[in-house]
Amino acid sequence: MRIFVFFLLFTIVLYSCQAPAEKQPLAATSYFNTGDTGVQMGGIKMIPVQTPVGTFKVWTKRFGNNPTIKVLLLHGGPAATHEYMECFESFFPEQGFEFYEYDQLGSYYSDQPTDSSLWTTERFVEEVEQVRKALNLDKSNFYLLGHSWGGILALEYALKYQDNLKGLIISNMMSSAPDYGKYADSVLAKQMDPKVLDTIHKLEASKKTNDPKYMELLGTNYYNKHICRLAEWPEPLNRSFKHLNETIYTMMQGPSEFGISGRLAKWDRKADLPKIKVPTLTIGGQFDTMDPEHMKWMSTQVQKGTYLYCPNGSHMSMADDQQTYMTGLIKFIKDVDAGK
Template structure:
């Protein structure tokens, strides 16, 4: 448990370390916001055998971390300072520190790098675009058009009425959107289901909105496209063919940062680490090894 100083007091977040490698230490930033580390347990099946040291981590408000209720805590800026405090507590530095952020964690990783990249050895932005408005447009103009118009209409009606807590809302989204674009495995893995079960809905809705179908919370106007050229550390972006995020945009990010590369998962969706696992893990491990080897 790592103590985190915030403007409204000190709280604790949860971390778990695997392995021991003086030059490769990967900190995993989960999505949500507030989805918890659990769906990232799949890294346990790949990193240890490669000798990669890594840390699972529940951000404040998630799973095993403290869950304060002060809404002033749920800002990107505050989360960046939290990551910096975790980095110091775990003794991570530019000789070994790889930051891997997935989904909302990708926003957080990018924001961290823009402020603190001198502490980083490598950056991985997994399944996240550099612009929330562009993500919203992609959901509306591309993914929504792949849905049954009647289903889409019902979803929009429920959203307009503020009835997103109606079980029908998530039922429709799960069948017609999540199963196509969040995780395409016929049966969702237990760690994924567990993460969804433990998701802190208050924080998630405040920052993201009611669902993964577009974005409408505090993050709705987040856009860092213009700042990408400032990122000078080796950076890997990862995108999936069936992702909630535009794979072409994620490829484009890799051309905007100074030392970028792109990993494309042809069978993958938003959780490519599960539904295109071999492509994802092999490409990610190669990137980490290349950076470690000075390539």
């Protein structure tokens, strides 16, 4: 018996002293094996886009490899950048999601043509379709996530090309620009100091929105309460604001996030929501520039809708109510992937 015990202990010690099995390098795992050949550029791909006035290139960056979950991120603005959406890099890889950051035409990392005829919703929809094809996304794996203006673009894309989609996410965007304007005027404006509001309106009426005082007043009294409520804004968000193409932004949105007055001012797709048949998640924040009740209502109008409410979130709920936002978003994508 003693001999047996000694032999057992010897065997245990022998194996415990051996070097641990070598782990497979991360680069060799399926998630990191994207199949790219040639010079490696960190997943960045400049995609040619055909337009009525010529061919231009847009910037995309790929993360990961997942045959059934591929998420294309559409930033807001119009003409902001992918940068404020870099926070997804802290959540999607650990879930194994393949995803793409993307600067739309006219934005900082993509070509920036100056022909004003390019800045229409219809033209942007065709751009997204060309990007989809170039990235080999299809109805078996393609999730389209649009935030703010990107939500308008995602909804417009779905109304024309939803047969290419597996799932749709409309983040912090209402389905009606006039309703967005009314919410700003009838709800959010009333929460501001009347004297401050009067000064803002006077600057807008006199077309002095380039006056530093205009954005200074909005920053303190509106942006810090309804765009992002964090005491210190995330560096990627500040970087994105710094890189905003103000010419395109003003042309389509107006001078600021305080309502809407550009080419998008009359955009309204409320009546068309029942046409959306793919699984759809709408996301709203309590302190958003957009009415959270409207975004909840949107989820009841599409055929397969889900609503995610961020009680501490503003327009950038992915930053100031991050855990709620990311937990709910990830659950939605996993549920759709599982056929739930």
